[in-house]
Each structure stands twice: as C-alpha cells, then as structure tokens.
Amino acid sequence: MFGRGLLPIVRPRPADGAGLVYAGGTEEDGMILTGTVRSPKTGDTYEIKNGYLNLLKNRVGADNVANLTNFLPGAGRAYEPLWRVHSLRLLTGEPFPTERELRIISDLVRPKRGGRYLDLGCSAGLYTRNLALAGGDFVGIDLSPSMLKEAARRARGIGARPSFARADAKNLPFADASFAGAVCGGSLNEFGDPSRVLRETRRVLQADARLAVMGILRARTGRGRRVQRFLSTGGIRFFDPDEIRSLLDHAGFEPDPLETYGPVFFAGATSRA
Ligand SMILES: C[S@@+](CC[C@H](N)C(=O)[O-])C[C@H]1O[C@@H](n2cnc3c(N)ncnc32)[C@H](O)[C@@H]1O
Numbered sequence: 001m002f003g004r005g006l007l008p009i010v011r012p013r014p015a016d017g018a019g020l021v022y023a024g025g026t027e028e029d030g031m032i033l034t035g036t037v038r039s040p041k042t043g044d045t046y047e048i049k050n051g052y053l054n055l056l057k058n059r060v061g062a063d064n065v066a067n068l069t070n071f072l073p074g075a076g077r078a079y080e081p082l083w084r085v086h087s088l089r090l091l092t093g094e095p096f097p098t099e100r101e102l103r104i105i106s107d108l109v110r111p112k113r114g115g116r117y118l119d120l121g122c123s124a125g126l127y128t129r130n131l132a133l134a135g136g137d138f139v140g141i142d143l144s145p146s147m148l149k150e151a152a153r154r155a156r157g158i159g160a161r162p163s164f165a166r167a168d169a170k171n172l173p174f175a176d177a178s179f180a181g182a183v184c185g186g187s188l189n190e191f192g193d194p195s196r197v198l199r200e201t202r203r204v205l206q207a208d209a210r211l212a213v214m215g216i217l218r219a220r221t222g223r224g225r226r227v228q229r230f231l232s233t234g235g236i237r238f239f240d241p242d243e244i245r246s247l248l249d250h251a252g253f254e255p256d257p258l259e260t261y262g263p264v265f266f267a268g269a270t271s272r273a
C-alpha cells in the first residue's frame with residue numbers, strides 16, 4: 001500500500017523531477033493497494049504489490065550479511081514475535097515493553113497530524129504502523145521484501161494506513177525537504193554507511209524537523225565486546241555515545257542529550273536550517 005498523494009515527492013532517480021504518477025491498479029481511500037506507478041520524465045515504471053512500492057526493482061541493495069538475513073523467507077513473519085518485542089528487555093535487563101519504547105520515540109519525534117514522517121529501515125513496521133495510528137502520514141522504507149510484506153500485513157491488521165516502499169536509505173528516493181520528521185529503530189547499527197544515511201535523512205527533512213533514533217552502544221564488558229566483535233563480522237556496528245553525537249552533528253542535526261538504558265540509546269535531534 002502506498003499513498004497516492006505521496007507520489008509527487010517520490011524520486012527514484014535524480015531525473016524524476018516532478019515525482020511519479022499513478023498508472024493504474026486498485027485503490028482504496030487514497031491508498032494504492034496494487035498497481036503501477038510511472039515516472040513521466042524517464043518512462044520507468046514501478047510496481048506496488050505485496051503491500052509496498054518497489055523502487056529497487058530487482059536490485060538486492062544489501063551491504064552486508066546482516067542485511068541478507070532479513071531477506072530469508074519467513075524473516076518478516078518471525079522478526080517481531082521472536083526478537084523485536086523482547087529485544088529491549090533482553091538488552092537492558094529491565095522491563096521494557098514495546099509501549100514504553102514507542103512512547104519514548106513518539107516523545108522524541110513529536111509527530112503531528114497531517115505531517116509527513118519517514119521510518120528508516122522499518123523491518124516489520126513496528127514504529128511505522130503504531131505512529132501512523134496516532135496520527136501523521138508515515139512512510140516505512142526497507143530493503144527486505146519479506147519485512148515489507150509483513151509490515152503491510154501488520155499495519156492492515158491494526159487499521160493503520162502507512163505507506164511502504166522498498167528503497168535504500170543511502171539514496172533516499174524522495175525530494176529535498178519532504179518530511180517533517182524521521183524515526184529509526186535499531187537500523188543505524190545495520191546500515192553499511194550510517195553517516196551517508198544520516199546526511200540523506202537531513203536532505204529529505206525540512207529545517208527544524210525532528211529525528212528519533214534507537215540503537216545499541218558499544219559494549220562495556222569483555223563478554224559483551226566479544227559478542228559484538230562476532231556480530232561485526234556480519235556487518236553490524238556499535239557506537240560510542242560521542243560517535244552518535246558526531247554523526248548527527250556532521251549530518252546537519254542538533255543532537256539532544258542522549259538517553260541511555262544500559263547498552264540501548266535513544267537519540268533525539270533537530271535538523272539545522
Ligand atoms: C534492526 S532492523 C530494524 C528494526 C525496525 N526498525 C524496528 O523498529 O522493528 C534493520 C532493518 O534495516 C534494513 N536495512 C538495512 N540496510 C538498509 C538500507 N541501506 N536501506 C533500507 N533498509 C535497510 C534491514 O533490511 C532491516 O529490516
């Protein structure tokens with residue numbers, strides 16, 4: 001599903017000056033459920049099926065082994081029940097229900113009804129659908145078809161109406177200054193080039209927009225460091241608090257003080273003019 005009203009901001013290629021147009025399919029209340037969209041400038045067409053707009057066509061786009069595991073059949077279905085809903089409790093060692101995490105993210109990004117928001121590396125769409133339900137026009141992007149299909153299924157299941165696109169966060173397929181805010185849950189640790197993703201995020205955000213990032217810090221214990229060294233071989237990276245601040249600053253954001261819960265951080269930031 002993809003909001004028809006968002007097509008003018010979608011630019012899979014720099015030449016796609018005025019965005020994409022609807023070329024036919026099935027629609028319901030302004031959401032394209034299945035169908036085709038087209039770039040009037042390049043003539044390229046893109047499909048909407050399985051719940052998302054595929055802007056990468058047949059390109060895989062993965063940067064590392066960790067990314068590829070998200071492509072496994074069943075990865076989307078298994079992700080939330082087997083890992084995501086328990087992840088913060090397991091990582092922090094304290095009760096950390098999803099509602100608490102969503103409240104922190106929502107307080108940091110402060111979505112407003114009618115505003116447009118981006119979820120970077122949305123996986124099965126935990127932030128996208130829940131924040132969309134609370135108000136705001138949310139777009140979740142991810143590389144993994146399996147995750148995006150599940151994200152659309154879960155959003156429909158709770159009556160939320162976000163849009164989903166298969167896109168690379170390193171080359172965001174959106175016009176400059178298109179969004180009022182962005183969220184990113186755990187994905188900064190997985191992106192092959194986090195500084196480029198943050199610069200791209202700044203480009204598509206308006207000035208004074210809010211960004212909320214949840215992620216994992218570099219471990220302080222020997223055992224934690226050994227586990228993280230192993231995970232790093234698959235392409236996952238872990239950050240020091242100063243590194244997060246510096247990444248945000250260099251990308252054009254004014255970082256808030258970092259909130260930490262053991263190895264988990266929540267970073268809020270405002271885009272500078
Ligand atoms: C840790 S998971 C994200 C979890 C999700 N945000 C949540 O809160 O449940 C990382 C996700 O980032 C996606 N990803 C990794 N590199 C990406 C890229 N360059 N562009 C878009 N998505 C990417 C992966 O496919 C994976 O689904």
